[in-house]
Amino acid sequence: MLGAVQLGLLAACVVLFVPMGMAGWHLSRNKVLFFSGALFITLAVGVHLTPYFPSVSDFVTSVSSSSVDVVVDDRDSCVSLLHEIVWEVRPGRVFDFGQNNNSVNYDKFWSWKESGSVESCEFQRLKRHDVSVLLNGSWVVVAGDSQARIFVLSLLGLVLDSEGMESVRGSLFKRHSDYHTVVDEIGMKLDFIWAPYITNLTNLVAGFKRNRVYPDILVMGSGLWHMLHFTNASEYGVDLGVLRSSVMSLLPVSSEFGNDEAVSVANSVSSPSVRSPAPHLFWLGMPSLVNSMLNTPEKREKMTDKVWGEYEREVQGSGMLRQFGGPFQLLDIGSLSWNCGIRCTDDGMHYDGVVYEAGVHVMLNALLIESHQKL
Template sequence: MLGTVQMGMMAALVVVLVPMGMAGWHLSRNKMLFFSGALFISLAVGVHLSSPFFPSSLSSLFVSSLSSAAVVVFDSRRHSCLSLLHDVVWNLTLTPNSSSLSVPHYRKSWSWPNSSSSAPCNFQTLSRSDASDLLNGSWIVVAGDSQARLFALSLLRLLLADDSQSFDSARTDLFKRHSDYKTLIPEIGVRLDFVWAPYADNLTDLVAAFRRRSPPDVLVMDAGLWHMLRVTNDSDYGRSLKRLRDSVVSLIPFSPDLAGDGGGRRSSLSSSSPPPPPAPHLFWMGMPTLINSMLNTEEKREKMTDELRGAYDKQLWKSKLLRQSGGPLLMLDIESLSWNCGVHCTEDGMHYDVPVYEATVQIMLNALLIDSHQKL
C-alpha cells in the first residue's frame, strides 16, 4: 500500500512540475497545454492498467470510509428531522353562520410548513393505504389515561377510514369507562391493544409483563394527569417515572447511552446464539396544555395548576425517560400541539379536538419512517 501511495505522489508531481518547467523554457501556451494534456492522459491510462495490482486493502479502505461518512450524514439528518416533527402550522377558520352561535365553531386543520429546514425531511400526511403498508403485521399497544385512549381512537380512525361501521363499533367499545380494549384488523394483520393504565406504576407493571414474553412492535404510553389530581406530588411522580425507565430499558438491547445510572443491560448471548428480537418502537405522550379556567370541576381547578404542571414536566425530563434527554422513549409532544391549536380546540381545557390527536398519530408514523430508514 505504501508503494501505491508513493506512485500516486510521483505521478502528481510529474503532472504539476513538468508543465511548470516547460513554461520556464518560454514554450508557447498552446504547446504547453497540449503536452501537459497528453502527459496526464498517459499517466491516467497507466494507472488504470495497473490498478488490478494495487493492494485490495486500499479500495476497501476507501469504500468503508465513504460508507462511514454516509452513515454519519444520515444519522445527523435523522436526528434533525425528528426534532422538527412537531413544527406544524395550524389553520383555524370560522364555519359559516358561526357568528350566530353562542360559542363560535372553527374548522381546524394543520400541516407541516414548506420551510428550507424541513423540506429535506419530506414529512408526509399518510393515507390509510400508506399507514396500512407501514404498520402491516404489527402489534401496537397504547397504554395510559384518556389522552392515550383518544390517540388510539385517532389511529383506528385512520386505519378504518374505509369502514365506517367497524370504526363506529370500535369507538363504542374503546370508550367504555376505565376499560381495556383489543381489536384485530385482519386485512392488514394489525393488532391494536389499549390498556387502561393511568399511573406510571401501572405502566411499569405492564412493561414487566412484556419482559416475560415478546414485546409489541410499537408501544405508546402516557401518565401524569391522574397523578396530578389524585396524588398531587411531583417528587413521587418523578420516582415512579424512574422506575418505569429502568423497566423499559430492560426491553431493549444494551446501549451505553442508556446505562448511565445502571439501567442498561448487556446481552450475555454467545456468538452461536440466535439474535434477540428487534427492539420495539417506544413513544411517550406528554400531557396536554391545561387551561385552568376551563377545567370542569373545582378540584381540578384547585390542584391542576400551571405551577404544578411545570413541576411535573421537570420531573419527566429529570427521569431520563425521554430519548431527548438520553432515555429510550421518543416524545410525542401533545403540549405543544394543543398549545398551538389553542382554546378553540378544547371544551374542557384538558381533552382536545380530533385534529390534535390526528396530528400526533401522523407524527408517530413519520417518526417510524425515519427510525426505520423508509420512504413511501
C-alpha cells in the same frame, strides 16, 4: 529479500503497465480509443495499488465514515423537526352562537412548517393505504389515560373506514376499560390498556417481560390523574425512574442509547427477557391545560400551570425521553395542543381529534425515519 509490499508493487507493474503500453501503441492512431483505454487502465491501476498505500486507504475509509455520519445526523435532525407543525383555526361556515361547545364552531387544519430544513425531511401526511402498509402485521399497544384513548381513536381512523369507526367508538370509550381489536385486512393487532398511573405502566412492562411477548410499537403516557389525585411532582418523578429502569431492560444489548443499564441487564443470566429488535417506544406527552376551562373546582385548584410545569420537568429530568438519553421518542401533545389553542378544546384538558391525529402522524413519520423507509 523483497517484502510482500515490494512484490505486490512489482506484480502490479508487470500485469498492468505492460498491457497499458501495448494498448497505447495499438490505439495511438485513434485518439478516442486511446483515451478510453488509458482511462480504464489507469483506474484499474489505482484500484490495485490503493491497498499498498495506507494513507490512501485511510482517506477513503474516512470519507466513507463521514458520509455515514452525515446520514445519521440528517436522520436525527429530521426527528427533531417532527413537531414543527403550524395550525390554521378559523370560524366554521355554520357558526352557532348558542352552542356551549365552542370547539365545534371552528375548523382546524394542520401542516408541517414551510421551511427548507423541514421540507428536506419530506414528512408525509399518510393516507390509509400507506398506513396499512407501514403497520401491516404489527402489534401496537397504547397504554395510558383518556388522552391515550383518544390517540387510539385517531390511529384507528387512519386504517378503518367510517363503518368500522362507528363500532369502535362505542367499545373504545367504555369508562376505565381496556380495548382490543384486530384489523384483519392488514393483520394489525391493537391493544389499549387503561393505565392512569405510572405504576400501572410499570406493571404492564413487567407483564411483557414475564410472558416474553413484546409489542412492535409501544406508546405510553400518564400524569394527569396523578396530578389531580396526588399533586406531588417529586413522587411522580420517582415513579418515572422505576418505569424507565423497567423499560430499559426491554432493549437489546447493542442499545442505540448507549446506556450501560441496558447492557448490564442484558448480561444478567436471570434476565432472559431482553430481545432484539426492541419495540419502537413512544411517550405520549401531557396536553396543555387551560385552567379556566377545567370543569370542576378541584381540577382548577390542583391542575394549575405551575403544577403542570413541575410534572413536565420531572419527565425531562427522569431520562425517559430520547433527547435526554432515554428510550422513548416524545409525541409532544403539549406543544401540539398549545399551538392549536383554546378553540381546539371544550374542557381545557381533552382536545379535538385533529390534535391527536397530528400526534399519530408524528409517530408514523418517526417510524419511517427509524426504518429508513419512504412510502
